[in-house]
Amino acid sequence: MPRTTPQTPFFHSLQRGKVKPGVLAGVIALLAVAGGGAWWYQQKQAASVDPSTSTAAKPGAQAPGGRGGRGGRMGPGGPGGMAQAQPVSVGVVEQRDMRVLISAIGTMSARATAVVRAKVSGELLKLHFKEGDEVKAGQLLAEIDPRSFAASLAQMQGSLARDQAQLKNAQLDLQRYRELLKQDSIASQQVDTQEALVRQLQGTVAADQGQVDAAKLQLSYTKVTAPISGRLGLRQADLGNVVNPSDANGLVTITQVRPIDAAFSIPEVHVGTLAEQLRAGQTMPVELWDREQKKMLAKGKLNALDNTIDTTTGTVKAKAAFDNADGHLFANQFVNVKLQVRQIDQALVVPANAVQNNYVYLVKPDNTVTQRKITVGVADGDYVSVRGDLQPGDKVVTDGIDRLREGAQVNVVDSDKVKKVDQAVQDAASQPRGAMRNLTPEQREKIAKMSPEERKEFFQKLRAERGAKGGAAGTDGAAATAPAQQEKAGAGDQTKGQQEQGKSAAAAGPAAEQAASARGEPGEGRDDRPQLTPEQRAKLEALSPEERRAFFQKLRAERAARAEGASGADSSSGNNSSNNGAGR
Structure with missing residues (x-):
């Protein structure tokens, strides 16, 4: 018998919506069950994560030295929060x-420069100077072979003596002729002729004297002297060389560096002020500093400004003078210039x-x-x-x-102590910890005497040797597994020991920490000692108790940061694995 459906308006509307009441009720019930299950699973996961997180954070909060948890580490004052005093x-x-001051880049320029050249040609026989010496004007520097010039001088002197004798004879004849002329015993023409001969011989003697003087001058040029006072450069000719006046390099160069000038450029905006002060005769001090601007080289004063401004750079050239009494400044030396304009x-x-x-x-x-x-x-x-x-x-x-x-x-200490603490912490962080534990005392003593490069090469070689020993590596791996299993088995006991240790450290108070600092040991126990090299321990012995305390506080803060980063990574991996399990 076919099933009949009631022909009522209500059932007609349900058929038109294509949704049955039973199906709708089932869907609603299913969604409620799923939501309750998801809420229950989340509460269970939160309960399983929170105890481990609080347990990991609690020892850090109670660690000696106020290491602090995450909030303490990121709080005011850097690592350790407000409770930890930072050495400053x-x-x-x-x-x-x-x-x-006006800062500029300058170049030193010599007050005068002279290239010492030979004025006559000849063989260089002697050198009377050392490169880099300070010399005075007129000081003998070198000698050239003088023999040819001495011979020429002797020849000129002989000609002069001959002509002087002829002149003397002619003058005597002229005197006699004049006496005979007075007696009217000789013609006047003969007297005039004799007077002309005397004048001719006088001219010859004068010419001979000039040649003699020229020969003497040429002979004097064989002794090379300094034209100015200053500092000698490098020698440009050696003994035995034939030198000439046309040599471009000459024998040596002399630069006058006492006093010496510095040339530099300053912005054009200061030109008016500087020019006005120069016209008024005011002294404007100038300082010279080295490349790193850590050492002052000299003090001087501004001398002059250039008469034109460089349009490409918008600067004007200036020159300052320096005494350079100690001779530390050289020509063409790079310097940093500081020109004082005014004073506040x-x-x-x-x-x-x-x-x-x-x-x-x-x-x-x-x-x-x-x-x-x-x-x-x-x-x-x-x-x-x-x-x-x-x-x-x-x-x-x-x-x-x-x-x-x-x-x-903060804890106010001397700046040198702060630098010592920072250097000690950097040294501790840069040392390989695991490798240092496995070294013998003899090896540690050798490492303490090595340079950083030698130490790095030593550890590389040590790792290579250990990697080459396959059997030994397997044995070490097995030996390393056993302590790990023991550590896992006694995790509960270790946690209790840490809690008791924290309580005892808190009860001991500052006296225990001060005693540990006096011994050069960390405040949080002897676990830190194997992680220090003999070189670091020697440095700690030289520190005062305050410096040791600051050192270990900073070291604990850095280790807490690394431990926190590792625990954060472990917790994130655990959450990921839990989420994957929930997804499955």
């Missing part, structure tokens, strides 16, 4: 006169290394720091002028700024 050095805010009286200044991005860290009376925004002015040496909320006598941090945050607790 400070400088004092002062009021002093500040110079307004009683400006507020701070050490230059205390400024970072227009901020300074001000040390408050409670040994905490706070940032103060400043406006930086002119710089003069190790100080810069500033404007801001600072007062003379305030203390600002100069070393250790990178480890600070707003409100961080």
Whole structure:
């Protein structure tokens, strides 16, 4: 019998919507069950993750030295948070006169330069100087073979003597002729002829005398002397060489470097001020510094400005003079020039290394720091002028700024101690830890005497030798597996031991930490000692207790950061595996 469907408006509407009430109710029930199951699974996963996370964070929060967890590490003051005092050095805010300087790049130029050349041709016989010596004007430098010039002089002197004798005879004859003329015993023409002969011989004698003088001058040129005072360069001719006046390089070059000048260029915006001060006769000091601008070479004064401005660069050339009494400045030497234009009286200044991005860290009376925004002015040496909320006598941090945050607790120490702590931490971080544990005392002693390159080569060779021993490697792997299994088996005992150790360390207080620092040991136990090389331990022995405490605080902070990164990676891998399991 065919099934009949009630012909009511309600059933007609259900057939038109193509959805049955039973199916709709089943779908709703299924969605409710799925949602409840997902919520229950998430609560279970959160419960399984939270205990391990809190357990991992708790020992870090209770570790000696205030290592802190994630919040403590990222809190104010850098690693360790507010409870850990960072070692810093400070400088004092002062009021002093500040110079307004113009910095430029300059080149030293000699006041005078002379190339010593031979004035006559001949063989070089002697040298009376050493390269680089300081010489005086007229000092003998070299000698040329004088024999040919001496012979020419002797010949000229002989001709002079002959002509002088002829002149003397002619003068005597003229005197006799004049007496006979007075007696009217001789013709006047003969007297006139004799007078002309005397004048002719006088001219010959004068010419001979000139030749003799020229020969003497040529002979004197065989002794080469310094034309000016100054510093000698390198020798350009050796003994036995035939030198000529036409030689381009000559014998040697002399440069006058006392005094010496520095040529440099300055921006044209300062030309008016400098020219006015030069006309008024004001002295404008100039300082010369080396390439790194760490050492001042000399002090002088501005001498002159050029009469034209270079249109391509917008600068004008200037020249300053320096005494160079010590002779440390050389011609064509590169220098950094600082020209003082004016001076600012009683400006507020701070050490230059205390400024970072227009901020300074001000040390408050409670040994905490706070940032103060400043406006930086002119710089003069190790100080810069500033404007801001600072007062003379305030203390600002100069070393250790990178480890600070707003409100961080600091421990003010000497700057040399801060540098020692930073260097010790860098050395500890750069040393291979696992390899150092497996070395014998003899090997460690050898490594302490090696350079960084030799030490790196030693460890590379050691790893290569261990890798070549296959059987030994397998044995080491098996031996390494056993301690790992023991460590896994006794994980609970180890956790309890760490908790008890934390309680005992907290009960011991600062006295235990000070005692450990005095022994040169870490504050958190003897587990840190195998990770230090003999060289690092020797450095620690030379540190004071405060420096050791700062060193180990920083070392613990770095290890806590690495441990936190490793635990974060493990937790993320665990979450991924859990999610994969849930997906399956």
